Amino acid sequence: MQRTSSNNMALNPITHPFRAAALASAVGLLIASGTVHAQATTGDSTMVKLIRGLIQSGALKKDVGEALLAQARAEAQATQQLQRQVAAQATAQPTQTAGGVKPEPGDVRVPYVPQTVRDQIRDEVKTEVLAQAKSERWAAPDSIPAWTQGIRVEGDVRVRNESRFLSSQNSNIEIDWAAINAGSGFDVNTNTNTKLPPLLNTSQNRRNQWKVRARLGIFADISESTQAGVRLASGSDNNPVSTTQTLGGGLSKKNVWLDQAWISHKPADWVTITGGRFGNPFWSTDTLFSQDLNFDGIAANFSKTLRGDSLTLFGTVGVIPLEYSADGFPSRSQDKSASENKWLFAAQAGAEWKLDSRNTLRGAVAYYNFNNVSGQVSQPCALYAGQDSCSTDWSRPAFMQKGNTLMLLRSIALNPLDPANTPMPQYVGLASEFHLLDLNARWDTKVMGNYGLRLDGNYIRNLAYDPDKMWNRAGPNGIVNNFGGTGGTSRSDFRSGGNAYMFQATFGKPAPTARGDWNILAGYKRIEADSMPDGYNDSTFHGGGTNARGYYFGGSYAVDKNAWFTGRWISTREVTGPRLSIDTLQLDFNAKF
Numbered sequence: 333m334q335r336t337s338s339n340n341m342a343l344n345p346i347t348h349p350f351r352a353a354a355l356a357s358a359v360g361l362l363i364a365s366g367t368v369h370a371q372a373t374t375g376d377s378t379m380v381k382l383i384r385g386l387i388q389s390g391a392l393k394k395d396v397g398e399a400l401l402a403q404a405r406a407e408a409q410a411t412q413q414l415q416r417q418v419a420a421q422a423t424a425q426p427t428q429t430a431g432g433v434k435p436e437p438g439d440v441r442v443p444y445v446p447q448t449v450r451d452q453i454r455d456e457v458k459t460e461v462l463a464q465a466k467s468e469r470w471a472a473p474d475s476i477p478a479w480t481q482g483i484r485v486e487g488d489v490r491v492r493n494e495s496r497f498l499s500s501q502n503s504n505i506e507i508d509w510a511a512i513n514a515g516s517g518f519d520v521n522t523n524t525n526t527k528l529p530p531l532l533n534t535s536q537n538r539r540n541q542w543k544v545r546a547r548l549g550i551f552a553d554i555s556e557s558t559q560a561g562v563r564l565a566s567g568s569d570n571n572p573v574s575t576t577q578t579l580g581g582g583l584s585k586k587n588v589w590l591d592q593a594w595i596s597h598k599p600a601d602w603v604t605i606t607g608g609r610f611g612n613p614f615w616s617t618d619t620l621f622s623q624d625l626n627f628d629g630i631a632a633n634f635s636k637t638l639r640g641d642s643l644t645l646f647g648t649v650g651v652i653p654l655e656y657s658a659d660g661f662p663s664r665s666q667d668k669s670a671s672e673n674k675w676l677f678a679a680q681a682g683a684e685w686k687l688d689s690r691n692t693l694r695g696a697v698a699y700y701n702f703n704n705v706s707g708q709v710s711q712p713c714a715l716y717a718g719q720d721s722c723s724t725d726w727s728r729p730a731f732m733q734k735g736n737t738l739m740l741l742r743s744i745a746l747n748p749l750d751p752a753n754t755p756m757p758q759y760v761g762l763a764s765e766f767h768l769l770d771l772n773a774r775w776d777t778k779v780m781g782n783y784g785l786r787l788d789g790n791y792i793r794n795l796a797y798d799p800d801k802m803w804n805r806a807g808p809n810g811i812v813n814n815f816g817g818t819g820g821t822s823r824s825d826f827r828s829g830g831n832a833y834m835f836q837a838t839f840g841k842p843a844p845t846a847r848g849d850w851n852i853l854a855g856y857k858r859i860e861a862d863s864m865p866d867g868y869n870d871s872t873f874h875g876g877g878t879n880a881r882g883y884y885f886g887g888s889y890a891v892d893k894n895a896w897f898t899g900r901w902i903s904t905r906e907v908t909g910p911r912l913s914i915d916t917l918q919l920d921f922n923a924k925f
Contacts, residue, residue: 380404482553488924490545492576495538495917496875502534503910507813509738509760513728517757520740524755532734534912542579547591557598561610565591565624571731573622574871592626604633613648614680615696615772617790618870619834619857625868627652629676644684646696652676654705657726664720672726675703682772690778698770702865705729707739707761709807716747716754728759735859735866735878737763737814737828739806763806764828764862765796779839786838788855794863797830799823802862814861814879814909827908829860832878844890852887860907874904874914881907886918895923 383404387397511530512518519525549563565575567589577586594608606613612621613631631650638645657672682696706727713722722742738760747754771791779785803811803823815825840851857873858881866877874880882904890896898920905913 380408484551484553485549486551486925487546487548488922489547490576490920490922492543492545492921493919494541494543496541497537497915497917498533498535499911499913500535502912504531504534506532506534506734506910506912508532509734509813510732513732513759517742517759519755519757521754521756523753543576544579544586545576547575549592558596560595561592562590563592564588571871573625573733573868573876575624602634602636606631606633613650614678614698615646615648615682615694616698616770617772617788617834617836618873619790619832619859620700620768620770620792620864621868622870624871629653642686645682646684647681648679648698650676650678652678654702655726655730661726662719662721669723669726672704674705675701677701677703680770692776694772694774694776696772698768698772700766700768700770702766702768705762705865706765706805707741707763709739709805709809710741710743712743712745714745715742715757716745724761725759727761729762729865729867732867733869733871733877734875735861735880737802737826737862738812739763739802740809740812743807743809758809760812762865763802763811764794764798764830765801766794766862766865767796768864769793769795783839784841784851786842788834788836788838790832790834792832792863794830797828797862799826799828802828816908817910828862829907830863832859832863833857840887844888844896845894847890847892849890849896850888852885854883854885856883857881857904858907872916872918873902874912879907879909880904894925895921897921 380401383397383400387394508530518529545566547563547565549561551559551561553559565588566577567575567587568577569587570589575589575591579586590609592609592611594606594610596604596606596610598604607630609626609628610631611626613627613633614621627650629650629652631648631652634645634647636645637643652675654674654676656674657669661669678698678700680696680698682694684692684694686692708724708727710722710724713719715722722744724741728741739762741759741761742756744754744756744758769792773789775787777785803826810821811826814828815821816827818825834855834857836853836855838851838853841849842851844850859869859874859878861879863878869878870876873884874882882902884900884902886898886900888896888898898918900916900918900920902916902918904915905911
C-alpha cells in the first residue's frame with residue numbers, strides 16, 4: 333500500500349479532517365473579524381487571493397473554497413460600498429473627531445448611537461424574544477409541564493393559645509345533649525337508672541390550651557370556564573364548624589380531614605355553578621354560619637355589574653343536603669323505613685353600591701328553609717322485647733352544639749310484666765322548625781384622613797318560631813330544656829325566642845396582608861334560643877350554639893407579608909334560663925400562602 337507523506341497528510345483535508353476544519357474556521361474568523369480589509373480598487377482582495385491559493389494547493393476542497401470565495405467577495409463589495417458612502421459624507425460635511433483630530437484618508441466614520449436608543453433596541457428585542465419563548469416554551473428547558481400551568485396551591489396555618497374562664501355562679505347542671513344523641517340514648521327511668529346524664533363543664537377554667545389549624549388546598553383552572561378544587565384540613569373530630577385541632581394528647585399524630593372537594597362551571601360571565609363540598613356561597617356572618625363551615629350540594633352564584641363599576645347586583649341559590657337517613661334503617665328489621673332526608677333550601681339577593689371613592693354600601697336579604705329538621709315522636713317501640721331502635725330515631729340532629737329547645741323522640745312501650753322497671757333510653761330532637769329571614773348590611777368608609785372604618789349589621793328572624801306548635805310537636809313526652817330559673821317545667825315556665833342580631837365596628841384594614849397592616853374591632857351579639865339551628869354557627873362565641881349574648885373586642889397586626897397576630901376577648905352569658913357565663917381569650921399567630 334502506498335504511503336502518504338506527513339506533509340501531504342497535513343494538507344489533505346480528506347486524510348486529516350480536523351486540521352481542515354480548523355483551517356476553514358480560521359479563514360471564517362478572519363472574514364468575520366475584518367482583520368483582512370477589502371481593497372478599494374476593483375482588483376481581488378488579499379483574502380480572495382489567499383483562498384484561491386489554498387484551493388490550488390489542495391488545502392481546501394473546491395466546493396468549500398468556492399463558498400468561501402463567494403463570502404469574501406460579498407464582504408469586499410459591502411466594505412467598498414460603505415467606504416464610498418463615508419467618503420461622500422466627508423466631502424459634503426467635513427468633520428473632526430470628538431478630540432479635534434482631522435480625519436485621515438482611509439479612516440471609517442462610525443455614526444454614534446446614543447445609550448437611550450441602544451437600551452430601547454435591547455428592550456424591544458428582549459420583549460419579542462421572551463414572548464416567542466413563552467409561546468413556544470423553549471426558553472427554559474427545566475420549566476414545568478404545560479398541564480401544571482393552571483394549578484395553584486393555597487393554604488394557611490394558625491397557632492392559637494386559648495383560655496376559657498367560667499363563673500363560679502354558673503349552674504352546675506347543663507346537660508350535654510349532643511353526647512346523648514351520639515350514644516345509645518339516656519335512660520330517663522329513675523327506677524332503672526340512677527346516674528346523671530353527661531354534663532358540660534360550667535365551673536372549671538381551662539387556661540393556656542394550645543391549638544392549631546392547618547388547611548392545604550389544590551385548585552385547578554381546567555379551562556376559562558371550569559375549575560376544580562380539593563382541600564384538606566385539620567380537626568379534632570368531624571364536626572362541621574371547626575377545623576381547630578387541640579394539641580397535646582401525649583404528642584400523638586393529628587387528624588386530617590377532607591374539607592373541600594368541588595367542581596365549578598361558568599356557563600356565562602354572570603353565573604357560576606358549583607357542586608360538591610365547597611366554601612360558604614352566601615354572604616353571611618358567623619352569627620349564623622361559622623367561618624370554618626363548608627356546604628355540601630350544589631349552589632349557583634350570580635353577579636352583574638351596572639353603571640360602570642359603581643353598582644353590582646349579586647345573588648345565590650343553593651340546595652344543600654344536611655342528612656340522609658340510613659339506607660338499612662332499622663338495621664335488624666326486615667321492614668325498612670322510607671327515606672327521610674333533611675335539606676337546606678336557600679336563596680339570597682343583594683347589591684353593592686360604590687357611592688364614591690371613600691364610601692361603599694353593601695346589603696343582602698336571604699331566606700333559609702331548613703327542611704325536615706324538626707324532631708318527631710315515634711310510633712310505640714318495644715325496646716324491652718329486643719327492638720333496638722324506634723321509628724323516628726333518624727330525626728335527631730347529626731350534630732348539635734347547645735341552646736335549641738329539645739324534645740324527647742321515643743314513645744317507648746312498657747313491659748307489661750314489669751312496667752315500673754322498663755328501661756327508657758331516649759334521644760332528643762329539635763322542637764322548632766327553622767325558616768330564617770337573614771338581613772345583612774355593611775358600610776365601608778374612610779375616617780381621620782385615610783383610615784378604613786367598616787360597620788357590619790346582621791338581623792335574623794326565625795319565621796317558623798311558634799312555642800305552641802313546639803309543645804304540640806313534643807306530645808306527651810314534653811319539652812326538656814329552656815325553662816326559667818323557677819325550677820318549673822310547665823308551659824308557663826318555658827323561655828325561648830326567635831330573633832338574633834349582631835353589630836360590629838372594624839377600624840383599620842379588615843384583612844391585614846402587608847407588613848404594618850392593622851385593625852381593631854368591637855361587637856355585640858344576641859342569639860335567642862330558637863332563632864336558628866344551633867349546629868352551624870361560630871363555635872367560640874359562648875362555646876357555640878344559641879341562647880347567648882355578649883360583647884367582644886380585639887385586633888390584628890401584620891408582622892410580615894401574609895403573617896399576622898390576632899388577639900380577641902369574648903364575654904358572654906345566657907339569654908334565658910340558668911346562669912352560664914363564659915369569658916374567652918384567644919391569641920393567634922396566622923400565616924397564609
